[in-house]
Amino acid sequence: MSSDLSITNAHYLDVAAGIYRDGDIQVANGIITGIGKSQAPQTGPTYDAKGKFILPGLIDCHVHLTAITADVSAMTTWSPAYVAFGAAKVMGAMLDRGFTTVRDAAGADYGYHDAQASGMVRGPKVFFAGKALTQTGGHADSRHRGQDNHDHGYCRASIGRIADGVDAVRQAARDELRKGAHHIKIMAGGGVASPTDRIDSTQYSVGELRAAVEEAEAANRYVTAHAYTGRSINRALKAGVRGIEHGNLLDEESIELFNQYDAFLTMNLVTYWSLQEEGREFGLSQTNWEKVDSVLNGGLEALRRAYEGGVNLTFGTDLLGGMHRHQAKEFEIRAKIIPVIDVIRSATTTAAKLLQREGELGVIAPGAAGDFIITDQDPLNDVSILSESRLAAVIQDGRVVSEADQS
Template identity: 55%
Template sequence: MNLVLRNARLLDPLSGEYTEGDLRCESGRIVETGPGLSAPDARSIDVRGAVVLPGLVDAHVHVTASTADLGSLPSTSPSYVAAHSARTMSRMLDRGFTTVRDASGADYGLADAQSEGLFRGPRLLFCGRALSQTGGHGDSRTRGANAKDDHPCCAGLGRVADGVDAVRAAARDELRKGAHHIKVMASGGVASPTDRIDSTQYSADELSAIVEEASAANRYVAAHAYTARAVNRALELGIRSIEHGNLLDDRSVSLFLDHDAYLVPTLVTYWALKEEGREHGLPESSWRKVDEVLGAGLAALERAARGGVKIVYGTDLLGGMHRHQNHEFRLRAEVQTPLEVLRSATSTAADLVDLTGEIGTLAVGAYGDLLVVEGDPLDDVGVLAEPKNFRYIVQGGEVVGGTAA
């Protein structure tokens, strides 16, 4: 875990500037940068002028979503889902993502297993199960199903809780199990069978109670929300992170700024769901919903970026579509500068997940999570859309992948 990268172009995402020199990691952290570093006991790699940047962060993943048919997960063996999750996370690491924030489904077991080295994968920031009202985006029952099974050992992305007391208990339970954040379903969604995309979900009192519980534990709430009505309501009630936000409006932009909140668009998932969602288990009824949000996502991103909203990288891919994770870089580049897109997957993402100075930076003291990249991502952020450009992938100061590894 002692490593020196020599003759590098070190890219600071915050300033957008390059520094030429060496970088040394020791005991999993960056300990020194500068020219001609002396480290006789460390592994030394001459990167010959290649770009070195922080490991990437994807702030909206579902590592347990082995299929786009989310309603089938609760009846799937937890051990089978865990095996799929380990493979999914290993492939995410191969795409340059050294930290991911799971937006429902993953638990402390997967996070502990990864941190203990039982399988390779990105650092996992989990929320457990998302909180959903009856008939909400996290309620996977069809109209004819009445019984709900929220047994903790079963796979699944959501848990149903109704009423202020019940949502307080559900939030406390996820926090008890170590949740890094709480996820709530504040509007309808594509992959749920009985709700409308344009609905708002949970009462103001319920959402406020969830925010209060998260704040009491020094955690925050992320909310699934599409329409401006749902987004604006969630922001007014103290939600810190809006997931998707495809149909936000100008008032949304003002509220993001007023409440120091973050937007996590997930453009690539709608592109993938439309192209091949049905091949990977997405029910026909859900596939027909995709058009309601597909075209609006890029316009919403442009509006938010123009207004100065803090934007974070997210993908939200399911099943076999996880392989498109890096394509989000290309989609965002249509309306954002390369530096803006890069920050969304590094420094701004670190701020959202309360790991400022720990990830998303090459500063001394940060985790030794690095990418050695062929090409200049500030000239063309599409360089990051092709993992074949990643010469070395470094996690915790150790080379864990890349074309030259």
């Protein structure tokens, strides 16, 4: 739901230039209509931002709204309604941390998008993949070794659906696109929170990868792929995948391919820190917990190499269960490796480009959404303002949706 708002005495961040600018910001029907000193008297709602710092609303490009436990396999036996109520709580907390938009990387469907857009649920705007596509025994195949039957996840609170073979992948991609998916998620390699696959495995044949890409491109959408190792990353990028999730074990060829195809890398370093610290407490199995070490250690080095190599970096967290509360800590972790302004760009302008909403999200400019976070101190000088979510206010579509207690 959108609104009209005038933000006076605004000192706002031009993210692309990396500098602050001054001027009153006018928002009408949730969209920024002008920036500058208004000559007309203020008749509608006004927010006086004198002495504060304004940034665009933040974008998290890798969340799982439905992951209300770290044991995602167990969720397949839970009531979808129970999961949805838990996800609503997760969404509200994300908004309070300043994330006015999120990209769900598997699990949430059009119901979550529509509930937020209609004002039924308080939370970030939702760009969703629906269910991720996985091969039998792949990262989103939630069955344990002794379980044979599955229903492809159509009616369960699962993050994925099984599709084997080129024709089945095409049908599954078309089905998720039919239901409104903004992007298609495929599992192109092994992962941490899955019961039967190895992190160093590649998944899906090149033909199956290309089939998903062809269907997404036909619908003017794109494919993003779960992949850790250079081997799995590189074959996915060569098949036309536009985004890579994780990428902790990338290699030099990976960096070359990211640049060649103008692809995007969404790393999620905070999730490995939190899984190592708290994963078992929130349902992660001992076996999966032991997988974490192999990807945690390579993550910071991969971030450094990707940044120095000029890769499009987008902000993501990929947190599960009670660990969602650490979402903003990703700013602190990344800022140890790259400049704060570039971490902010990963959560604003570059993120908007990945979402195919360049100029509409992640920027303070006429024509963009009236999404802002407001702070009392300058985040460029102290990243903890963001990593600890010390926000004076959050504004979404021209409405103040969260405000710090000033008493």
